[in-house]
Amino acid sequence: MNKIKVFRAFFLGLTLVIFSSCSVKKNGVVAHRGAWKTNNFPENSIASLRHAIDLKLAGSEFDVWRTADDSLVINHDAHYNKLLIEETNYEDLIKFKLSNGEKLPTLREYITEGKRNNKKTLLVCEIKPSEISKERGKKTALKAVETIKKLKADKITCYISFDYEILKQIRQVDPVTALQYLEGNKSPQEVKSDNISGIDYHYSVFQKHPEWIKEAKDNHITLNAWTVNDANIMDWIIENKFDYITTNEPELLNQRIKNKK
Known part of the structure; x- marks a missing residue:
């Protein structure tokens, strides 16, 4: 029985590593x-x-x-x-x-x-x-x-939605998959309490609540911003080291990231 528990714990840990792919890379470009x-x-x-x-x-x-x-x-x-x-x-x-x-x-x-x-x-x-x-x-x-x-x-694959209940429904059937909330009306601490692993808010939400950037990082909540098409906004997000940046201009964003290195 103890061996089974150890194997399950190892498997869950391995799965969590795999599914944490939504938060591994800083300033990852999402088309x-x-x-x-x-x-x-x-x-x-x-x-x-x-x-x-x-x-x-x-x-x-x-x-x-x-x-x-x-x-x-x-x-x-x-x-x-x-x-x-x-x-x-x-x-x-x-x-x-x-x-x-x-x-x-x-x-x-x-x-x-x-x-x-x-x-x-x-x-x-x-x-x-x-x-x-x-x-x-x-x-x-x-x-x-x-x-x-x-x-x-x-x-x-990771899942995003403006409907918080949809994400909670997915979490019920999959305890480890990566989830990101889109609406912008919940703090990182709030989403963490519901076992939602990320926030993917319009960049203006983070401009209004810059404290949420640090709060997300402190709580190991994935940070994503949409839809970032302006070069100046791109630079601001890059400097704040978000996990992901969602854009209609992936080629431009890639170039801005390279310029910052």
Whole structure:
């Protein structure tokens, strides 16, 4: 029995090391909806994800919705081609192509691509709050976690959301995966008390609450900021040594980081 306990403790410790990847690297560049801007790729497309991976960025963020017939798809807005995703079947959505000819990607397709030839880039999965009900949003989160685990991509994925209850729901089924809260209305100490491992707030929140930067570091809470596109704001975040910086301008941000070394 003691040997079993020791093995479990070792395994949990090893897992925590793996999942702490969301807080290992300082000033890691996260491409917001993939690296799309420079090459005019559609946001949240397979092409934008692939480019983020090819750039060897620290992370690539994407957004997940669940269709009326329970397909998990990648899109930022609640609507796609003027159709409300949550009230539309998948087959009706994919009648309309992305601007580069891709079809609207499913989560399974996106994660499969995200695993391919990827040794550097964290997959930052944003679960969008449901516009129908809180419970639907939590169910979407559980289905996304289940899909990602089945694809054996959980070790290279972390989850973010504006819905705090979605993150708490994920924590119930996965005690170690990395979670980051987006809304900006809770202190690092508050998220720590709920076992949420990171905060990913708009940079203006940290300008308003600079004390949260130190509080997060003192409490081992991952620091991320969105969406940082201005060079001066980039420099301020870099100087404060955030774990991650989310941007639409990954190439510019990479250059600013190099200039600071």
